[in-house]
Amino acid sequence: xxxxxSFEPCASEADIISTVxxxxxxxxxxxxxxxxxxxxxxxxxxxxxAPHSQGEYDVYSTFxxxxxxxxxxxxxxxxxxxxxxxxxxxxxAAHSLLSTNDxxxxxxxITERDKRPEGYNLKDEEGKLKDLSTVTSLQVPVLKPMDLxxxxxxRRVFANGHTxxxxxxxxxxxxxxxxxxxxxxxxxxxxxxxxxxFNIVDIKPANMEDLTEVIxxxxxxxxxxxxxxxxxxxxxxxxxxxxxxxxxxxxxxxxEEPEDPSNRSFFSEIISSVSDVKFSHSGRYMLTRDYLTVKxxxxxxxxxxxxxxQVHDYLRxxxxxxxxxxCIFDKFECAWNGSDSVIMTGAYNNFFxxxxxxxxRDVTLEASRESSKPRAVLKPRRVCVGGKRRRDDISVDxxxxxxxxxxxxxxxxxxxxxxxxxxxxxxFQDKVNSEMH
Amino acid sequence: MMLSKGLKRKREExxxxxxxxxxxxxxLDPGHxxxxxxxxxxxxxxxxxxxxxxLHHSLRQSEPDLRHxxxxxxxxxxxxxxxxPAAALPPVPSPPAASGVADNxxxxxxxxxxxxxxxxxxxxxxxxxxxxxxxPLADEGPPxxxxxxxxxxxxxxxxxxxxxxxxxxxxxxxxFEDIDTSMYDSELWAPASEGLKPGPEDGPGKEEAPExxxxxxxxxxxxxxxxxxxxxxxxxxx
Numbered sequence: 001x002x003x004x005x006s007f008e009p010c011a012s013e014a015d016i017i018s019t020v021x022x023x024x025x026x027x028x029x030x031x032x033x034x035x036x037x038x039x040x041x042x043x044x045x046x047x048x049x050a051p052h053s054q055g056e057y058d059v060y061s062t063f064x065x066x067x068x069x070x071x072x073x074x075x076x077x078x079x080x081x082x083x084x085x086x087x088x089x090x091x092x093a094a095h096s097l098l099s100t101n102d103x104x105x106x107x108x109x110i111t112e113r114d115k116r117p118e119g120y121n122l123k124d125e126e127g128k129l130k131d132l133s134t135v136t137s138l139q140v141p142v143l144k145p146m147d148l149x150x151x152x153x154x155r156r157v158f159a160n161g162h163t164x165x166x167x168x169x170x171x172x173x174x175x176x177x178x179x180x181x182x183x184x185x186x187x188x189x190x191x192x193x194x195x196x197x198f199n200i201v202d203i204k205p206a207n208m209e210d211l212t213e214v215i216x217x218x219x220x221x222x223x224x225x226x227x228x229x230x231x232x233x234x235x236x237x238x239x240x241x242x243x244x245x246x247x248x249x250x251x252x253x254x255x256e257e258p259e260d261p262s263n264r265s266f267f268s269e270i271i272s273s274v275s276d277v278k279f280s281h282s283g284r285y286m287l288t289r290d291y292l293t294v295k296x297x298x299x300x301x302x303x304x305x306x307x308x309x310q311v312h313d314y315l316r317x318x319x320x321x322x323x324x325x326x327c328i329f330d331k332f333e334c335a336w337n338g339s340d341s342v343i344m345t346g347a348y349n350n351f352f353x354x355x356x357x358x359x360x361r362d363v364t365l366e367a368s369r370e371s372s373k374p375r376a377v378l379k380p381r382r383v384c385v386g387g388k389r390r391r392d393d394i395s396v397d398x399x400x401x402x403x404x405x406x407x408x409x410x411x412x413x414x415x416x417x418x419x420x421x422x423x424x425x426x427x428f429q430d431k432v433n434s435e436m437h
Numbered sequence: 438m439m440l441s442k443g444l445k446r447k448r449e450e451x452x453x454x455x456x457x458x459x460x461x462x463x464x465l466d467p468g469h470x471x472x473x474x475x476x477x478x479x480x481x482x483x484x485x486x487x488x489x490x491x492l493h494h495s496l497r498q499s500e501p502d503l504r505h506x507x508x509x510x511x512x513x514x515x516x517x518x519x520x521x522p523a524a525a526l527p528p529v530p531s532p533p534a535a536s537g538v539a540d541n542x543x544x545x546x547x548x549x550x551x552x553x554x555x556x557x558x559x560x561x562x563x564x565x566x567x568x569x570x571x572x573p574l575a576d577e578g579p580p581x582x583x584x585x586x587x588x589x590x591x592x593x594x595x596x597x598x599x600x601x602x603x604x605x606x607x608x609x610x611x612x613f614e615d616i617d618t619s620m621y622d623s624e625l626w627a628p629a630s631e632g633l634k635p636g637p638e639d640g641p642g643k644e645e646a647p648e649x650x651x652x653x654x655x656x657x658x659x660x661x662x663x664x665x666x667x668x669x670x671x672x673x674x675x
Contacts, residue, residue, distance in 0.1 A: 076499045077499075165503070212510075214503050216504060233504050233507055266481075269511050270512060320484070323512075
């Protein structure tokens with residue numbers, strides 16, 4: 001896998017990338033950051049003239065999506081950090097995406113302008129009115145090419161739907177509705193209606209003292225517009241059918257793996273908390289990430305996952321320290337490749353991991369300036385846990401826990417991945433095997 | 438229920454879990470009748486203190502991370518349960534059952550802590566309840582209820598303004614009448630938060646004081662005073 005480019009804005013907290021998302025064709029890649037900005041990258045079309053810049057991503061547009069707000073009732077500042085971006089399927093020349101912070105979701109429309117009319121009868125080139133005595137004939141204005149201008153405009157603001165912090169948004173396959181989930185509730189919105197939403201899941205107990213579980217992530221099924229899944233802090237997944245009832249508090253299916261008694265500890269619940277859930281492209285499987293593993297679930301089997309992959313099992317003996325410094329609460333995302341044969345997730349020390357479901361092989365790679373000059377080939381890394389140590393191995397105790405790869409994305413069709421390492425974005429491309437296998 | 442002071446934990450016990458916490462805790466005094474009957478709980482008790490610290494730190498945030506809070510509370514309950522002797526521990530937050538000195542002491546400390554935790558969580562819901570005032574449909578209504586959104590007058594025009602949706606007319610002053618921040622105005626918090634990951638959400642919002650009675654407040658203060666002597670714990674990479 002070769003490194004293609006790294007984008008490094010100046011290091012400040014506002015630049016910390018908080019979400020990464022390819023659009024449905026993979027032509028565009030959107031990132032959101034802590035400062036409320038969205039940066040969209042576009043893949044350059046491959047050309048024979050410049051073979052080295054084939055398919056590289058360049059900045060396409062940057063805009064301020066959310067600003068810090070003040071909630072006067074609670075006397076609290078609402079962070080502008082972008083929690084999630086989701087692209088809408090493209091229906092015309094324009095692109096649209098949803099971006100959300102803790103409280104407010106916004107629909108943005110991205111359009112291109114690459115022509116402008118020239119040859120007005122009453123105005124000259126600069127727009128000044130012409131002296132009418134000089135106009136001797138009428139002409140029809142023609143569209144002439146101009147430098148590309150990308151215009152982004154907010155089309156909808158979906159506000160005041162959530163009391164708690166929004167953790168997920170997901171566009172329905174019907175392309176008309178989408179859902180947003182916070183810690184305790186999930187709302188269904190129509191893309192065209194901003195002044196109301198429909199509450200479809202509510203797990204808030206009558207007595208807050210009885211609160212023991214929160215919603216951590218949710219997603220619509222890619223094909224069945226009536227199905228969605230949400231995950232909880234206790235490690236369970238609930239598949240819900242919106243046709244069954246208006247309020248989907250009762251799940252259709254509950255996916256839960258019984259606790260392994262040999263691995264039981266005070267931290268069992270925390271490490272079982274699901275931080276991300278993603279349907280496979282086929283719609284047949286779900287991928288979940290908890291603190292130490294990624295799991296593949298078959299929708300037809302609720303009792304346990306069909307596959308479990310250890311991301312960094314060497315941390316199991318360090319859970320106490322990780323609890324102490326709060327790292328145990330880190331929320332890692334996970335991703336499928338286009339053919340659902342490989343899964344990917346991030347880890348610490350700027351490492352990320354890929355698991356091939358067919359060959360059962362896995363690899364650890366590092367996203368860092370030192371190890372990935374442009375067009376360099378990434379070298380697999382290894383964490384040693386005592387015993388024989390090879391030259392380039394990293395020992396568990398030297399891992400840098402401040403360098404966490406929480407957000408990753410995989411191109412929908414090709415072997416191109418986007419890795420967010422704090423405030424740096426890395427895009428890696430597998431040029432040798434660019435077709436799906 | 439007061440903690441007895443001046444009892445330090447043994448160094449060897451601390452090294453087992455790479456933390457150097459010195460805890461003034463009666464339950465570690467081998468001479469104490471409750472402890473004589475209890476199983477060794479060195480690891481549990483330092484985790485207990487750490488969890489209590491995290492709980493308070495979390496609740497101190499102007500807007501607590503609910504997931505973090507719930508996970509810490511659940512972990513604390515697990516630790517509590519493991520620290521109790523074999524006799525059944527009453528479920529939080531119901532009143533304690535008295536069945537022996539050990540049970541009594543543990544249970545009453547549980548009750549005080551449970552009551553504190555319960556009322557702190559309840560306050561959280563009151564604060565959340567306040568923010569729902571402009572949307573009366575948010576919590577009630579038939580299944581599949583619509584939730585109140587921005588009024589039609591806002592919508593696309595009010596794109597980047599504050600998303601409050603409603604302003605109170607006269608009752609604004611009354612909201613803050615009973616909020617007492619004196620509990621949080623002392624220096625106790627500074628050293629305690631050192632060992633924890635810095636929380637960027639430490640906003641300037643007003644603190645909400647939990648509704649504790651004096652005995653519970655004393656108990657909490659003692660726990661906090663007792664843990665003030667914490668040294669900075671080492672990070673996981675060492």
